[in-house]
Amino acid sequence: MKYLLHHTDATYDANKKVWVFTLDRRIANPRSIRIETCTFTAATADTYPAVVYMRSRTLTSWCTIKHTIEVKGADHENHSNVLAVLEQTLRGKYALKNAGNFLPVHSHTAHTRSFDIFFTDGDTLMDGEVQAAAQSGGNADVTDADIAATTDLKLWIDMREDTLLSSVYANSPNIGDPVRYIYANSAAPSNIFSGYADFDVTAFGQGRGLSSQASWNYQVENAGSNWLASDEFTCGVAMKMPINAVSGFNRLLNFWWLEIQIRQGLVTITDAAGNYVDSGTGSIIPTKDYLITVQRKDPDGNGVFEMFTRLERLDTNAIVDPNSGTASGKPPGQQQAMWISHPSEHFLDKSGVLGPLILFLGVDATETTNAESWIRSQYDGENTSSSSGAATSASEDATFFVGLQIKQRNP
Numbered sequence: 001m002k003y004l005l006h007h008t009d010a011t012y013d014a015n016k017k018v019w020v021f022t023l024d025r026r027i028a029n030p031r032s033i034r035i036e037t038c039t040f041t042a043a044t045a046d047t048y049p050a051v052v053y054m055r056s057r058t059l060t061s062w063c064t065i066k067h068t069i070e071v072k073g074a075d076h077e078n079h080s081n082v083l084a085v086l087e088q089t090l091r092g093k094y095a096l097k098n099a100g101n102f103l104p105v106h107s108h109t110a111h112t113r114s115f116d117i118f119f120t121d122g123d124t125l126m127d128g129e130v131q132a133a134a135q136s137g138g139n140a141d142v143t144d145a146d147i148a149a150t151t152d153l154k155l156w157i158d159m160r161e162d163t164l165l166s167s168v169y170a171n172s173p174n175i176g177d178p179v180r181y182i183y184a185n186s187a188a189p190s191n192i193f194s195g196y197a198d199f200d201v202t203a204f205g206q207g208r209g210l211s212s213q214a215s216w217n218y219q220v221e222n223a224g225s226n227w228l229a230s231d232e233f234t235c236g237v238a239m240k241m242p243i244n245a246v247s248g249f250n251r252l253l254n255f256w257w258l259e260i261q262i263r264q265g266l267v268t269i270t271d272a273a274g275n276y277v278d279s280g281t282g283s284i285i286p287t288k289d290y291l292i293t294v295q296r297k298d299p300d301g302n303g304v305f306e307m308f309t310r311l312e313r314l315d316t317n318a319i320v321d322p323n324s325g326t327a328s329g330k331p332p333g334q335q336q337a338m339w340i341s342h343p344s345e346h347f348l349d350k351s352g353v354l355g356p357l358i359l360f361l362g363v364d365a366t367e368t369t370n371a372e373s374w375i376r377s378q379y380d381g382e383n384t385s386s387s388s389g390a391a392t393s394a395s396e397d398a399t400f401f402v403g404l405q406i407k408q409r410n411p
Contacts, residue, residue: 152361206381238355
């Protein structure tokens with residue numbers, strides 16, 4: 001018999017952070033149990049673990065055998081009440097990859113009329129309800145209006161359905177929709193990127209990005225106002241690293257005055273001589289999601305400009321900021337085509353995903369933070385278009401579903 005355990009049918013104890021199911025009658029003649037399926041969506045939080053344990057004190061007490069051990073520095077032989085290990089599928093969403101084994105249970109299990117379910121990050125209990133700190137949302141104060149108000153905004157690729165258009169200029173509301181033309185947000189100067197073939201709207205975190213399975217594909221813009229009237233600028237761009245990020249070479253952006261490449265596991269900035277200079281942000285991991293921020297500035301005021309790079313893992317919020325510059329790229333006052341990826345690299349090796357991008361003149365700290373926060377909000381699936389002037393975050397309590405299979409003896 002399969003028992004379907006849905007969070008809405010349980011009572012949540014906010015103090016113990018445990019869900020309790022109460023039965024109207026005893027389970028008849030149980031012989032063994034197993035967790036056939038389990039999904040869990042964590043309550044809205046600032047960060048999420050990579051793996052979540054599903055636990056039950058009651059179900060574990062039913063079992064006649066020791067089924068799980070958590071390896072620790074002390075008492076690692078103690079029986080664990082972990083019944084399933086859930087892997088993260090999307091940010092904050094978890095699922096059991098394979099059904100568990102059947103576990104024999106005691107005969108007195110038949111007298112039980114309630115049992116508990118709870119979830120942990122290691123030993124730390126996961127909240128079932130949104131906590132006050134997460135209600136406000138770490139990025140929730142940055143709206144579209146804030147980005148539109150950025151001084152000297154030059155490029156804003158927002159990945160919205162009305163700026164990603166098909167070959168017949170139709171909007172792209174759905175994941176998987178074809179895209180041929182990438183328009184900049186109307187708050188920025190007119191820029192239209194196009195490529196060799198169609199791109200695909202692709203899930204990027206809880207938001208949207210672009211990928212392509214077409215060979216020789218790329219994006220280029222050569223008709224817009226692409227020159228920069230300032231020696232200082234800031235660019236923030238999000239991406240999922242391609243599978244060959246450690247072994248291969250991928251040009252992310254080539255805007256003449258700014259060339260970002262992913263070269264054999266490093267983020268590099270090309271200098272004026274064409275050398276690929278390590279940005280100092282450490283090694284990256286293929287298939288993981290990052291936010292790259294690059295600024296060209298003169299930190300000493302002596303007329304010598306350098307490139308400063310900051311790297312953030314969007315799925316873990318880990319940040320690497322060496323706070324030291326590398327040799328500057330080419331002078332920005334040039335009218336040149338803007339390239340994203342390169343034909344010979346088949347748009348990020350057919351496995352990377354381009355996320356939102358913001359470029360503006362200057363290195364204002366508030367505008368930089370706003371750009372990073374806005375991109376992060378898109379990745380987290382937050383609504384930044386609130387007309388009230390405050391972005392709204394879809395704060396939600398935790399949800400789960402467990403498929404519990406119970407083999408029963410004949411009466």
